[in-house]
Amino acid sequence: MNQRSYRKFASACLLGLFISGCGNDHQSSSDTSPSKDQDWPTQSLPASAAVKVDETQFLPTQLMREWHKELDAYGLRTPGSESHEAYTQDLYKRLQKAGVKDVHLEEIKIKVWEPTSWNLGISSGINQYETVNASYVPYSGITPAQGTTAELKYLTPSQLKSLLSGSTTFESLAAEYSDKIVLVDFPTPALTISFYADRAVSTYDPDNTLSPSDPFKRSANGMGSVINLLKGFKAINAKGIVFIANDAGSKELAQIYAPFYAEVYGLPGFYVDMVTGVKLRQEANAKHTVQIKLNATEREVTTKNIIGTIAGKSDELVVLNSHTDGTNGVEDNGPNAVIDIAQYLTRLPQKSLDRSVMIMLSTGHFFAGSGIRSFLDQHKNDGIADRINAAITIEHLGINEWIPNEKGVLTATGKKEFGALFTSNQPALVELSKQWPVNAKAGATFIMPPLHPNGSYAEDSVWPGEGHYFWGAGGIPTINYLTGPAYLLNYGLDTVDFVDFDLLHRQTAAFTQMTMDLTRVPRSELPRRETTAN
Known part of the structure; x- marks a missing residue:
């Protein structure tokens, strides 16, 4: 089928010519899948199977597991x-x-933001910086090619709380954080299950596994606050920002792909794990400088x-x-x-x-x-x-x-x-x-x-x-x-x-x-x- 004919066929199907040309006679395409994909159920199902699902007619769980492993890879x-x-x-x-x-x-x-290289270094001598584990904040911003070196300044938990609640403005912190690289704890909201339970139309929990007071602490819930901090510190001319993922005991748990709203915020940002966070707090307490490098391109894909x-x-x-x-x-x-x-x-x-x-x-x-x-x-x-x-x-x-x-x-x-x-x-x-x-x-x-x-x-x-x-x-x-x-x-x-x-x-x-x-x-x-x- 040539491309023009294919488009006509596709258009016909999508415009509703299902009965005459796009019926459900089950025919597999030429199989390019590996041999483990062969045990798919193939027999036709009766009309009664459209009224009550037949749970025996699905793909093997082992195949779903293999597909999941491939996806992780x-x-x-x-x-x-x-x-x-x-x-x-x-x-x-x-x-x-x-x-x-x-x-x-x-x-x-779409025009995507893609990092090409990144690095976070702590002082190890005069004009020398030791690389620590860090991942980039997507769509955050870039540094000059040679990087940015500036004092690391820790935003205290009380300051963070006041900023996110609106009781303190970023402008009021400008003198303290302008031209600095901001170090801040990842802003995970202190939600509990009641956030869902109180709003739910209905709840299914026959085994009573949940209590409204159970904590629901998830990094995804902090994405909006990350965006607010990127925008706010950019506005007062901070040089960069580093978020400490305090529940991340490995670099993988500090590799967070967020935010992803297609807006570049103009402030280079990094995520670090809890061990690296301890080191960085010490650097901030000592008023040491750190060096950040984040290079990225925007390209149409x-x-x-x-x-x-x-x-x-x-x-x-x-x-x-x-x-x-x-x-x-x-x-x-x-x-x-x-x-x-x-x-x-x-x-x-x-x-x-x-x-x-x-x-x-x-x-x-x-x-x-x-x-x-x-x-x-x-x-x-x-x-x-x-x-x-x-x-x-x-x-x-x-x-x-x-x-x-x-x-x-x-x-x-x-x-x-x-x-x-x-x-x-x-x-x-x-x-x-x-x-x-x-x-x-x-x-x-x-x-x-x-x-x-x-x-x-x-x-x-x-x-x-x-x-x-x-x-x-x-x-x-x-x-x-x-x-x-x-x-x-x-x-x-x-x-x-x-x-x-x-x-x-x-x-x-x-x-x-x-x-x-x-x-x-x-x-x-x-x-x-x-x-x-x-």
Whole structure:
């Protein structure tokens, strides 16, 4: 098929010619996968399997484990990078093998900030600096090529608290911190489970594993404060900033990929672990200088959304989504679960799905949600976005809870990482969400309303998850499942042992049930919200 013919075929499928040309006769594409990918279930499923999911018809847990290990091995996958492109191609082939029709790539162009070299040195003699473990703060800023040398000045915990609460202004600290390199403890909010419990529409915790007073300390929760500190100290002419990750006992736990909102803040920043933090506090107390070097480029890259369709009786659509770029295997195990759901749905009789299912694996989560926002913009006038009834986004599945101990070492608690199902609050979506943890025999799960109902963009998100763009920017009713493990934004970390693959299997089956049930919800029960943002 030549490129022009392919585009015509793709357009026909997406514009609704499912019945005549894009049915669900299960045919795998030419298999380029390794031999371990061969034991996929292949038999056709009866119509009854669209009413009640058959949990025996999913991919082997060992295969899911192998895929997770491969994903960890890719390491950090920023959008448009070589590792991200390789994973995108893996997913593209797997969707074809799953029997999804019209699998194609939609390109978007973004301008990414990429560090080329970085270094943090402490004084070891006259004009000599000893390198210490440090990672860069993404999109922070750059130094001159030769680096910047300045006194290291520690921001006290009381000063940090006052700045973040607004009771102290950055301007009031200008005399103290201008022309200095600021040393500050990573600003992790002191949240407890009550943050979720008090806001939840419904809570599933049959084994009473959670108490409202339990701490919920996660580095991801401090991203907004990191941004405020970058902007604030830039405004008073600080020369740089170093964040101490006080719960990180290794350099990997101080390799935090945040923030990622596609804005360069103009102040070079670094993350260091707790051991390095002790050394740096000593340097600051002695009023010693440190030397920082951070070189980076901004370049335009092409990155890709992956899209395919599973035909139902109607050309109205339910979107099944996860994102493909990220930090580690846990951050991005959603797409492999989507593959598993897809291979089940493609084996159903077409007439057993009341509506068609669009698989949409989005890029650009780590670039202010550019993948979904570009998709909505590209398809706002061609009828495709209008045909979407609702979306389901799934992220970070099957997770056991591991948190840093007092030495900064990740340690199993013996509990499951609690999850949250955020919804755009339509009663039909809330009811489907309430049923999901029961079907999955999941750990504790909160059914959540939007946290910022009028939000739309990355820094003003409706809720903390990739799916918020469907609702916030597109007005499309959405369910978004995610967990928030302590290491979620860390790269260079193997995460396969943090996953319960039997739990992941049950959750995948339960999301398959949710997807099938959602195809039967009338559009009249899924009102959109008016929005002009995308």
